Amino acid sequence: MNSAKGHSDRHNVVIIGGGIIGLSVGWQLLRRGAPVTLCERETAGRGASWVAAGMLAPHSEVGFEEEDFLKIGMESLSQFPQFLDELDEDSGQRIELDDRGTLIVGFHRDDTERIRRLYEFREHLGLPVTWLPGSAGRDIEPLLSPKITAAIWLPDDSQVNNRELMDALKTAFVKRGGVLKENTPAVSIVLRNGEVAGVATKNEDIDAAAVVIAAGCWSNCIDGIPDDIRPPVRPVKGQIVTLRMDTDYELGHVVRAPDVYLLPKDDGRLLVGATQEEMGFDVTPTAGPVMRLLERGWEAIPSIYDLAIEGIEVGLRPGSRDHEPLVGPSGIEGLFYATGHYRHGILLAPATAYGLVDMILEGTRPGLLEPFHPSRFSRSKRTR
Numbered sequence: 001m002n003s004a005k006g007h008s009d010r011h012n013v014v015i016i017g018g019g020i021i022g023l024s025v026g027w028q029l030l031r032r033g034a035p036v037t038l039c040e041r042e043t044a045g046r047g048a049s050w051v052a053a054g055m056l057a058p059h060s061e062v063g064f065e066e067e068d069f070l071k072i073g074m075e076s077l078s079q080f081p082q083f084l085d086e087l088d089e090d091s092g093q094r095i096e097l098d099d100r101g102t103l104i105v106g107f108h109r110d111d112t113e114r115i116r117r118l119y120e121f122r123e124h125l126g127l128p129v130t131w132l133p134g135s136a137g138r139d140i141e142p143l144l145s146p147k148i149t150a151a152i153w154l155p156d157d158s159q160v161n162n163r164e165l166m167d168a169l170k171t172a173f174v175k176r177g178g179v180l181k182e183n184t185p186a187v188s189i190v191l192r193n194g195e196v197a198g199v200a201t202k203n204e205d206i207d208a209a210a211v212v213i214a215a216g217c218w219s220n221c222i223d224g225i226p227d228d229i230r231p232p233v234r235p236v237k238g239q240i241v242t243l244r245m246d247t248d249y250e251l252g253h254v255v256r257a258p259d260v261y262l263l264p265k266d267d268g269r270l271l272v273g274a275t276q277e278e279m280g281f282d283v284t285p286t287a288g289p290v291m292r293l294l295e296r297g298w299e300a301i302p303s304i305y306d307l308a309i310e311g312i313e314v315g316l317r318p319g320s321r322d323h324e325p326l327v328g329p330s331g332i333e334g335l336f337y338a339t340g341h342y343r344h345g346i347l348l349a350p351a352t353a354y355g356l357v358d359m360i361l362e363g364t365r366p367g368l369l370e371p372f373h374p375s376r377f378s379r380s381k382r383t384r
């Protein structure tokens, strides 16, 4: 590597990607004394992590056969208070958890049977969950439609203002001495003698003892990664509508209904999301999917009909082949992945950051992250 071209530090860790995962890992590395440079292709914190809804909802999001996700999701949620305390310490910005709980509602008979299966699975897992027959869900959330036929109440799911979180992370990263290079896409990782030696950008090469690819849906687009260990991550388009709640409009809970969720935020936004579309890197808002979201939202909470539309935004989730993250060693000495978090980047930030920092600095293999080892996709089954 031509270190004369740019910044040179053999202890440096270079993070590729300034979303929730890249900033969290970088900031936690700095807290543990490692020098960090972060390369972000555009503006840090303004990609998918900004468009996200900020739900911290392992109990409602867990799918059948996703018990590894549930385990890491619950652990990560339990790490949030420590994560936010540390963030307050380093950024001076206090981010609060909003733990008002989630209702999953159904209409018609097939919905009711569908959510009954969700309920029984959660009961089987020992999660706190209540079955509310008929319209009993309206006792908890009076704005629900009288047409609901059943609901599940999940009191322990939370949410956070992800935009405040991103701003605080960026501040904390810089205040802790991180070098933040925005509008700096990583073109290639640089290998020397089969080990990672740095990252090449358009303007310079940056030496590194370790590199973390946390580039979300672009993680697959960086040159220099051998084909057999290239992370199989693709963009999954999510369109989300922001409505503005009047001051006397009181939706008190997160509501999930077929193909839609409604998240009231404490700053008066009501998020109605989100589509899941295989449209490559297209970020155009489109009428049909948005119409459907609003229709589904209106079926669940009819009074949204009169709320003002504040905006329609599009984010690109990083989805791997099994929709679970890749966190850990890539198979090349010094090259780590922290990508593929799909719908769960905000929730999994603390567990990813704490666990990966231990791996990088101490060479440990935290058990919680073992199911998400990148080698599950590697054709050559490299394990480093």
Ligand code: GLY
Pocket: 053, 055, 238, 273, 274, 317, 342, 343, 344
């Ligand atoms: N985490 C919600 C979503 O991806 O839409």
